[in-house]
Amino acid sequence: MFDFSLLTNWIHELLSSFMPEWLTVTTECVLIGVCLLLAYALLALFYIWFERKVCAAFQCRLGPNRVGPMGLLQSFADMFKILIKELISLKHTDKFLFALAPYLVILASMLAFAVLPWGNGLQIINFNIGIFFLIAVSSIGVLGILLAGWSSNNKFTLIGALRSGSQMVSYELSIGLSVITMVCLAGSMSVTEIVAKQQDLWFIFSGHIPAIIAFIIYLIAGTAETNRGPFDLPEAESELTAGYHTEYSGIHFGFFYLAEYLNLFIVAGVATLLFFGGWMPLHFPGWDAFNHVMDYIPSVVWFIGKAVALSFVIIWFKWTFPRLRIDQMLSLEWKYLLPINLFNLVLMVLVIVYGLHF
């Protein structure tokens, strides 16, 4: 399995051979920033195309197919279109908060994005409390959405923002508890260690029934957290025009769009990390030949492949289930997912402490 730290160490040695230390550090930071920016933008554009194609397939249409092969360049064209749209300045908004909201939304998704393990030795932020940091920063996004809705001074946006706030805040509990369940199993909050613990078998296989329950809860809560699928009440287009970003125009709107798709990837990526072994190839204990063959597939391909497959499932939800009502949405979380999750945590702890198998 190729270790990407060889590559980064080589770059580091190359740079430090002719540069003073402070310049090396600065160059490396700029390099990482540029890579992060490119990955972020390209992935968001890919997801916009992917969602449209999947949606088209579910509705027996072709989807975008004119710009580039299979319409692959469609989202690039859309990006340029959205850049040349006018940024309308409104009379009635709270100017400062209105401008601040997109920054917060993008900031939250960018910080969470940088924690994901992309491959063997290819991870940007590697705290020993990585997964905790990820949950913490991804909840900044709620602030951005609430600010966007409130500062627009519009009834649609206010209702959208409040719905979104109550929804994201509620489902964050489920995400937190299912992450705690998996942290119990892994015995660590560091992203690298969680991946390393799944060397022999992914947690979805080695975690018995509690891991499977936690995965299902995580997937439901993750869908709600990204304001998608059956949980798209915040931007229910038939009731609230566009929800919290009704008043945003041009690229301002583009930021919310970008962050929404990136959050989809982040949710899928965290599910990959916790349940499907991050970048770890599919290994089964005892199947040595199989494990060796699997090692030939690069770790980046494993991570992105698993994350895209999981986000396909989330997109599938969106085009299959009808939208929930707000009381149904809240009672699903507080009356079903939360008690089940607490019970599941106890079950997982019993499995670990007493070594039960079932």
Add this chain to the structure above:
Amino acid sequence: MVFLSIQNSTFAIVAALTGIGLVALALWLAGLISPRSFNPQKGEAYECGIPTRGESMAQFKVGYYLFAILFLMFDVECVFLFPWAVKVRELGVDGLLSIAIFFGIIVLGLMYAWRKGALEWK
């Protein structure tokens, strides 16, 4: 960790700056190439076509507030579970017994809220 010589917290700052940079760069670019035209109608709220009536930053349903407070309680309790979750193997049965009390408080809190009707959307 990509480059070993740099601290992780530096990377967090780099990621944050990248996020801010992305927004600032795109806004600057859009400001350069996007058209500008003025029309008093453009500054109005996007509602239904007729002028907006009343205050838009209006009072809203108290239910949202209630769920926010419930979330605050449970989330703080969840945060306390994290350190225990990391050490659950080492603490073993003793740790399990002591966390059971704390866990009981969470479940009791949920049951209390449920019985009081705080989880109903009215």
